[in-house]
Amino acid sequence: MGVPYIPVIGLVGTDLLKRRDDMVVAPDPFGGGTMTVVAKAMRPDVAVFHVDQADRHGNVSCGYALEAVILAEAAKHVIVTAEEIVERVTESEATGAFVPSILVDTVVHAPFGAHPAGVTGRYAPDKAQMRCYLAAARDDDTFAAYLKAQVFDVPTHEDYVALFVSPEGQRPSRTVRA
Amino acid sequence: MTAAAYNDAELMAVLMAREVRDGEISACGALSQIPAAALLLAKELHAPNAEIIILNTVFRPFHTSRQFHYLAQRGELGLFFVSGVQIDRYGNYNLHQLGRDPDHPEVRFPGGYGGGLIYYAARRSVIFRTEHTRRSLVDRVDYVSAAGSSAPNVLRWGNPSKLVTPKALFGFDRAEGVLRLESVHSPYTLEDIRHDTGFDLGMSGPIPATRPPSAAELHTLREVIRPKMIETGTYAAWAEKSLGARPSLGA
Numbered sequence: 001m002g003v004p005y006i007p008v009i010g011l012v013g014t015d016l017l018k019r020r021d022d023m024v025v026a027p028d029p030f031g032g033g034t035m036t037v038v039a040k041a042m043r044p045d046v047a048v049f050h051v052d053q054a055d056r057h058g059n060v061s062c063g064y065a066l067e068a069v070i071l072a073e074a075a076k077h078v079i080v081t082a083e084e085i086v087e088r089v090t091e092s093e094a095t096g097a098f099v100p101s102i103l104v105d106t107v108v109h110a111p112f113g114a115h116p117a118g119v120t121g122r123y124a125p126d127k128a129q130m131r132c133y134l135a136a137a138r139d140d141d142t143f144a145a146y147l148k149a150q151v152f153d154v155p156t157h158e159d160y161v162a163l164f165v166s167p168e169g170q171r172p173s174r175t176v177r178a
Numbered sequence: 179m180t181a182a183a184y185n186d187a188e189l190m191a192v193l194m195a196r197e198v199r200d201g202e203i204s205a206c207g208a209l210s211q212i213p214a215a216a217l218l219l220a221k222e223l224h225a226p227n228a229e230i231i232i233l234n235t236v237f238r239p240f241h242t243s244r245q246f247h248y249l250a251q252r253g254e255l256g257l258f259f260v261s262g263v264q265i266d267r268y269g270n271y272n273l274h275q276l277g278r279d280p281d282h283p284e285v286r287f288p289g290g291y292g293g294g295l296i297y298y299a300a301r302r303s304v305i306f307r308t309e310h311t312r313r314s315l316v317d318r319v320d321y322v323s324a325a326g327s328s329a330p331n332v333l334r335w336g337n338p339s340k341l342v343t344p345k346a347l348f349g350f351d352r353a354e355g356v357l358r359l360e361s362v363h364s365p366y367t368l369e370d371i372r373h374d375t376g377f378d379l380g381m382s383g384p385i386p387a388t389r390p391p392s393a394a395e396l397h398t399l400r401e402v403i404r405p406k407m408i409e410t411g412t413y414a415a416w417a418e419k420s421l422g423a424r425p426s427l428g429a
Contacts, residue, residue, distance in 0.1 A: 009251050010295035012332045013270075013325030015280060025332075034333040066242050 001041070001073070008037040047075030050113045052096070052122070053089055054082035058104030061094035063120050072103040081110035083119055095121075110157055112165045129164065184391050186344040187212055187420040188399055189363060190306060192391040193342050194259060195219040197304050198228055202256030205231035205246070205300075207291065211413040212306060213259035215421065218403045218412075223395065235412045247292055250299035253335040258300035260293055264319040265305055267357055267377035269326020269338040269350050271297075272319035280321060290323045297324035298334035310343035312376040327355040346371050347388055356380050361388040 011017050012025055012035070022040040027033075049068050053061045060080050062068040072078050080099075085107070091098045116129035136146035154160045184192075190212050198204045198220030206213035210232070217230040217237075231238050231246065240246055249255055262271030273290040275283035297303050307314050326338050341348035341357055345366045348357040358380035362371055364387055372379060391399075400422040407417035 008295065009333055009335075010298035010324070012298070012328050012334070013322060014294055015274070015322045016294060019280075028333075033331060035329070035331050036333045066244070 003041060005038050005040050008039050011037045042074055044071075044075040046077045046079065047071045048079045048081070050081045050083075050110070050119070051099075052082070052119060053084050053086050053094075054080055054104075054107045055086055055089045055101075056107065058101035058107050059089040060099040060101075060104060060107075061089050061096060062099060063096040066097045069097050069099055072099045077106075078104045079106045079108065080104055081108045081113040083111055083113065083122055085109050112161050113157070115161075115165050126165070184396055185420065185423050186308065187215075187423075188396060189391060190308070190342055190344060191215040191219060191399060191403075191421075192395045193347060193388070194304055194306060195223065195395070197302070197340060198225045198230075198257060200225040201227045202301075203229040203231065203249070203254055204257040204259075205233070205250075205255060206259040207233050207293070207296075210259060210261075211416040211420070212308070213304075214413055215399065215403055215407065215417065216259070218406060219395070219399050222398050222402055232412060236410050237412065243292065247295060247299075250296050253299070253301070255296070255300045256302065257339075258296050258303045259306060260297060260303050260324075261306050261308075262290075262319070262323065263287060264314060264316050265307055265341060266316050266319045266326075267380070268318075268355055269305070269341075269357060270319045270322045271305060271324055271326075272321045273323040274321040276320050278320060283321075294324045297338075298328070299336070301336040302339040303336065304340045304342060305338055306342045308344060310345040310371075310374050312374060314376075315343070315374075316376040317378075326350065327352065345374065351380070354380075358382065359385055361386050363388040364390060 007026075008023070011023065017023055017025075017037065022042075023037050025035050026038040027035055049062075049071060051060045051068065052063045058080070060068075060082070078099075089098070091100070112123070115123075116126040116133060118125040133146065136142045150160070150164065154163060194213060194216035198217060202225075204217055204220070206217060214232045214235065214237075217228075217232060221228050221230055229239075233243065233246065238246075250258070260271065262273050263276065264272040271293075273287055273293060275286045277284035328334055337352055338350045338357075340350065340360075345363055346359060347361045347363070349360045350356075351358050357377070359371060362368055362385055368385055404417050404421040406412070407421075408414045
């Protein structure tokens with residue numbers, strides 16, 4: 001949108017508001033006498049998100065991840081990882097939300113890049129790996145062990161897929177016990 | 179067939195359907211099986227001209243949730259169904275976390291998505307909770323995800339109007355900003371409700387029994403809405419299992 005801040009209806013009196021310094025309650029500047037939350041714009045330096053299809057120019061079809069469009073517009077630099085690189089992605093043929101190449105800086109071909117989450121129409125979330133993640137995320141030490149085993153000790157994305165995604169793309173071929 | 183038996187889900191769907199007004203726009207969010215049944219039931223019975231929005235199903239006019247939010251922000255959403263892990267006397271609900279110390283929650287939940295906005299934008303919100311206990315209905319929620327009322331100068335189009343549980347129906351007193359017990363569902367008694375509710379019932383005068391689902395309401399729910407939900411993939415598995423299922427309440 002490119003605006004510095006925006007009024008929001010709602011959130012007044014919530015605990016969320018108490019914990020955010022980018023949202024304040026402010027009066028209507030046009031003298032209407034009402035108060036609303038005003039939220040500061042988010043301008044990420046870099047956005048990274050996974051999509052269904054991309055072409056070499058950076059045109060992207062995101063399935064139903066409509067929020068990705070807002071993210072791409074807000075961020076200064078955009079990196080997309082894609083299940084599939086195709087010859088050409090056009091707005092009229094995109095199966096879901098379309099992000100034009102003008103918003104995208106870099107495309108990375110990464111099949112199973114959403115794993116252990118899923119991609120609609122391609123593969124379902126990997127429940128066993130999700131449970132492993134949830135168990136590990138309960139405390140810092142087990143989560144550090146998880147990250148080491150599933151991220152830092154895995155040299156490439158191809159290695160990750162070979163180690164953790166089953167041939168059907170549904171079940172892991174190996175689970176890490178955190 | 180005056181004393182038909184029904185289960186909790188059917189009872190709540192019928193009570194919530196009665197809150198839908200003809201000609202208005204009414205909606206529910208994700209993971210809202212009972213409200214979805216209620217919206218479809220109301221449209222079939224007393225509100226044929228109601229516009230209903232069941233997010234993430236075929237019953238939605240928009241492809242993006244953004245358009246739904248804009249409609250609500252314009253003040254065009256008449257009724258919204260919402261739930262929370264905890265609900266308090268003041269119509270606040272909690273979908274975020276449990277525990278007295280907000281910095282060290284005992285349990286965290288996914289949060290409320292747009293509920294913290296829609297609760298203020300909808301003209302009326304009906305809160306529902308399938309568990310009526312002292313842990314779900316509390317005096318003060320551990321974390322306010324959305325507030326039941328605000329200072330008069332805060333821009334909001336509406337407030338909660340009712341709380342529906344499997345045991346009782348509460349109304350929201352906008353002047354005082356508190357929920358008040360309106361009726362008790364058979365076979366529960368006022369003592370049961372007092373025992374199972376974690377806040378002052380705010381009673382003023384005698385509390386009647388809730389008007390039970392009629393034979394026509396139950397018949398339509400089971401014979402029209404259930405197949406419609408199954409055919410349209412609207413919480414089909416839930417509808418198949420819950421509507422027309424063996425009653426949890428004998429009447």
